[in-house]
Amino acid sequence: MVRMSETSIPATTSTEVEPVLSVRGLRKVFGTQVAVDDLSFDLLPGRSVAIVGESGSGKTTVARMIVGLEKATAGTIIACGRDRSKPARRGAERKLRGREVQIVFQDPYSSLDPRQSGANLIDEVLRVHHDHDSAARTRIVGELADIVGLDRRQIHAMPRALSGGQRQRVAIARALATAPRVLILDESVAALDVSIQAQVLNVLADIRDERGISYVLISHDLAVVRQLTEDALVMQRGVVVEQGRTVDILDNPQHDYTQMLRASVPGPGWKPQRMRERLKSAQAAAAKP
Amino acid sequence: MSSLLEVRDLTVALAMDSGPREVITGTSLEISAGEAMGLVGESGSGKSMTAKAIARLLPDGAKVTGSVIFDGTDVLSLSGDALLKHRAEVAVVFQDPRAHINPVRRISDFMTESLRILDDVPRTEAVRKAAAALEEVGIDDPAKRLRQFPHELSGGMLQRVMIATALLSEPRLLLADECTTALDVTTQAEVMAILDDLRRDRGLSMLFITHDLELAGAVCDRTCVMYAGQIVETSVASRLHEDPLHPYSAALVQARPDITSTADRLVAIPGRPVSAFEAPSGCRFAPRCPHAQESCRAHEQILTGLDGGLVRCERATDLRGTLLDGAHV
Numbered sequence: 001m002v003r004m005s006e007t008s009i010p011a012t013t014s015t016e017v018e019p020v021l022s023v024r025g026l027r028k029v030f031g032t033q034v035a036v037d038d039l040s041f042d043l044l045p046g047r048s049v050a051i052v053g054e055s056g057s058g059k060t061t062v063a064r065m066i067v068g069l070e071k072a073t074a075g076t077i078i079a080c081g082r083d084r085s086k087p088a089r090r091g092a093e094r095k096l097r098g099r100e101v102q103i104v105f106q107d108p109y110s111s112l113d114p115r116q117s118g119a120n121l122i123d124e125v126l127r128v129h130h131d132h133d134s135a136a137r138t139r140i141v142g143e144l145a146d147i148v149g150l151d152r153r154q155i156h157a158m159p160r161a162l163s164g165g166q167r168q169r170v171a172i173a174r175a176l177a178t179a180p181r182v183l184i185l186d187e188s189v190a191a192l193d194v195s196i197q198a199q200v201l202n203v204l205a206d207i208r209d210e211r212g213i214s215y216v217l218i219s220h221d222l223a224v225v226r227q228l229t230e231d232a233l234v235m236q237r238g239v240v241v242e243q244g245r246t247v248d249i250l251d252n253p254q255h256d257y258t259q260m261l262r263a264s265v266p267g268p269g270w271k272p273q274r275m276r277e278r279l280k281s282a283q284a285a286a287a288k289p
Numbered sequence: 290m291s292s293l294l295e296v297r298d299l300t301v302a303l304a305m306d307s308g309p310r311e312v313i314t315g316t317s318l319e320i321s322a323g324e325a326m327g328l329v330g331e332s333g334s335g336k337s338m339t340a341k342a343i344a345r346l347l348p349d350g351a352k353v354t355g356s357v358i359f360d361g362t363d364v365l366s367l368s369g370d371a372l373l374k375h376r377a378e379v380a381v382v383f384q385d386p387r388a389h390i391n392p393v394r395r396i397s398d399f400m401t402e403s404l405r406i407l408d409d410v411p412r413t414e415a416v417r418k419a420a421a422a423l424e425e426v427g428i429d430d431p432a433k434r435l436r437q438f439p440h441e442l443s444g445g446m447l448q449r450v451m452i453a454t455a456l457l458s459e460p461r462l463l464l465a466d467e468c469t470t471a472l473d474v475t476t477q478a479e480v481m482a483i484l485d486d487l488r489r490d491r492g493l494s495m496l497f498i499t500h501d502l503e504l505a506g507a508v509c510d511r512t513c514v515m516y517a518g519q520i521v522e523t524s525v526a527s528r529l530h531e532d533p534l535h536p537y538s539a540a541l542v543q544a545r546p547d548i549t550s551t552a553d554r555l556v557a558i559p560g561r562p563v564s565a566f567e568a569p570s571g572c573r574f575a576p577r578c579p580h581a582q583e584s585c586r587a588h589e590q591i592l593t594g595l596d597g598g599l600v601r602c603e604r605a606t607d608l609r610g611t612l613l614d615g616a617h618v
Contacts, residue, residue, distance in 0.1 A: 054473035055444070163561055164332075193331040194500060195558035195577075198544035202555055220473065227546035227555065250548060264474040265548055266507040268530060272481030274427065 018081065020045045020181045020214050021066070021101070026075035028061050028238075035061045037238045039075070041231070043182065046208060048215035050225040050246060052261070053235035059218045062235075063186045066216065067103045068094075080181055099129050102175035106187035108167035112159040118145070118170035119155045125177040144173040147210075148203055165196030169203065176207065186218045201227055222265055226250055234258045292319040293494050294343065294462055295358040301338055302566075304350030310566040312338045314518040315355070317592070320462065323488060325495040327505030327526055329541070330515035333564035336498045339515075340464040343496070344381050345372060359462070373407060380455035384467035386447040390439045397435035400454045407458075422453040426483050445476035452480065456487065466498045481508050502541055506530050514538045517573040518565025524598030532610060534600035537574045539612035572602065580604055 019042040028036040036058040043049050051059045064070040066077055068084060076085045080100045088094035105111045113121060119141050126137045145155040148169040159167055168188060175183055185204070189197045201224065207213060219225050225232060225246060232249050234242040234257065242255040253259045263273070299316045302309040313335040320326045328336045341347050343357055345364060357364040359379065367375050383389055390399055400422070401415035410418070416435065423431035426449040439447060448468065455463060465484070469477040485508065487493050499505050505512050509526040514535060522535040533539040543556040560577045569576060571586040578585070582604065590601045595609070602608075 054475065165561060193562055194502075194541055195331060195544050196561060198546075198555040198557035201546065202557055205554070222474075223546040223548040226548055226551055247551070260475060264478040266478075266501065266503040267548065268506070268527075270503070270507040272478045272485055272508060274479050274482050 017044050019043055019078075020080060021216070022076075022078040023062075023066070024076045024078075026062065026065060026077065027073045028058070028065060028070065029073045034238050036065070036235075039233070039235075039240055041233060041243065043214050043216065043231075045181070045214055046212040047231070048208070048217060048229040050217045050219060050229040050232040051235060052219060052222065052225055052232055054220060054261075056237065057235040058238040059235050060186055063103065063184050063216065063218050066182075067101055067184060068097055095129060099178040100180055101182045101184065102178055102180040103184040103186060104168070104171050104175050104188040106190055108164045108171060108191065111171055112167055112174075114159050117156050117158055118150065118162075118173065121170070121174050122155075122177045125174055129178045140177070144176055147176065147207060148173045149199065163196075165192050165200060168192060168200060172200070172203070172207075176211075176213075179211075180213065182214050182216065184216045184218070187220070189224060190219065190221060197224075204228060222250060222262065234261070291321070292358075293322045293324075293360055294318075294320040294496075295356075296339070296343065297356045297358070299339070299342060299353070299355035299357065301335075301342055301347065302352040303338075303348060304352075309352055310564075312518055312565050313342070314565050316515075316518075316520055317355075318513055318520065318523065320494050320496060322461070322494055323492040324511070325488060325497055325509045327509035327512035328496060328498045328515060329500065329502055329505050329512055329529075331500060331541075331562035333517070333562055334515040335518040335565060336515050337466055340381065340466050340496060340498055343462075344376060344379050344464055346381065377403070377407065377458040378460050379462045379464060380458060380460035381464045381466065382448075382451050382455050382468040384470050386444065386451045387439065389451065390447065392439050394438075395435065396437055396439065396442070396450055399439075400435070400450070400457060403458060418457060419453070422457050423450070425456070425487075426450075426453045427479060428453070445472050445480075448472060448476075449480065449483070452483065456493075459491075460493070462494045462496065464496045464498070467500070469504070470499070470501070477504075484508075502529060502545060514541070517563050517568040519573060519601060520592065520599075521574065521601045522598065523592075524596075524600075528598070531613075532596075533612055534595055534598050534605055534609070535574075535602050536578045536580050536604075536608065536612060540577075540579075542613065580608055 021043040024040045026036055026039040039062060041049055051062055053059045061070060065072045071087060072085050076083060084097050088097055122141050122144055123137050126132055126140060150166060150169050154162060154166055189200050192200060217225060217229050229246045232246040233240050236257045242249055242258045249258060250262060253262045296316060296318045299313055301313040302311045316339055330336045342353060353365055364375060397416055397419060400419040404410040404415040404418065405412060419435060420431040423434060428434055428449055469480050472480065488495060497505060497509055506526050506529050511523060512526040512529050513520045514522040514537065516537050522538050524534060529538055530542055533542060540558045544558055546555060558577050571588055572590045575581040575585045585603060590603060592599050592601045595605050
């Protein structure tokens, strides 16, 4: 029932394409708690993978390990051909890693410096990571603002003058400033209004088409997962219970837990049910010899 | 069916540093006994303020006009004991349980406080009732939970404590303000199942505020859609997805990604949602509406009956049945 990554590498691309991100046997233990256990996947350039699960499933811990905010207990993370499982030894190495993989967090209200405009923030990232002159930096700030759909006034405004959707666009533009190969979206559209969420999802799809960037989408929203990703992993209490193509997982979930998640999403004809009790009894029945 | 709650032409302005700012304009709605009414909209649409006005929980200095009649009583003029009684009959559950519970008091203190103070129920009796209420919302080992502190409970568990507490006073109307938004989908399904049962068993009425159209469609009888402080559409809940009456409702349905199919491109609504005080004159949705004409901007739009629902759009009759055409192409 549980399919591992070896079988789920998408068949649509030729085998010669090197994955831009390759995770093998990733594990994280906090004290006696296993937060993430034996997680593996490959992400090809221009493709997107979703990590799906409920709170406490370990999905954000995976994101934090990939970015380097958390040290893996075991396993390897290879991004752009370089191993990043161990903390960077030198500043240059740390910067290089920062360039290759970027992250956009959930809360657009707490992830920006309140005293810096978007343009300023992006300019700072460009100064740290690249060797452009001031004119070139101004040009790139303008380009990034265009990509995420912010006008001149908005990109030069302080965060407090912007709405949640606009702030999230600033955060995306900032993340893109290093020209990353992989962008991690940790519930990045969850806090947005429906109409704004659609705008941001379209922006993300455009960026991927134009730049060949790859996304790791951490999300509990299965409709968003369907819209943005080709592959998905479903996590329950740190363990990957199902892995494969997003379409297959959503249309034909195999694992009990995935089925329960799918059945919990309201839609036409949906009746709320006490799912957890049903899963508990189903899993108890399955555990008996 | 006679209405349990009748809101008529409710207008609310909040006192800001810069002067009064209107957040709800001329809202009218009715809820019958045992009915679940959905209230859908984006940030700033005024849906939470509507609930707060009904529960008389608006911030100081708010200017309210219009009327709120609950079971024949004028809610806006209540004070003292009558107001306390009103708040027992109309319970509210908010989105974030941790923001509405005292972190240094045990669950039992929190749950029994109003019973013991308002109804003079003896302590042991109040604790027994609280335990029964916890069981009713599917919490195992209620005696242990009652001894615990809020930080020892997960978000989903705590939200069920809030719902159980709200139900302890045996309310007749529950105002649920995004009460499942912060929960995992499976916990959400569970909480909704509990509320569904209570509606059937006790004839509880519900005003269910959410931004989730699918959820509102699935659990409510009727749905109101709010935009910029006004109700723009009221209709049978299941209809919202199939045949919305107002262009904004249709735009919301189309903007939402679909779990059963991948859209090439989502039909996004240009611009951002506005609050009542920022809204333009004439139709408030006109600047974002693909169907807007000159006359839409010129006239204040009026809520009128159409196909068994209510809609605030002068083009609604022309556009009827066509609003979802070309969705997800």
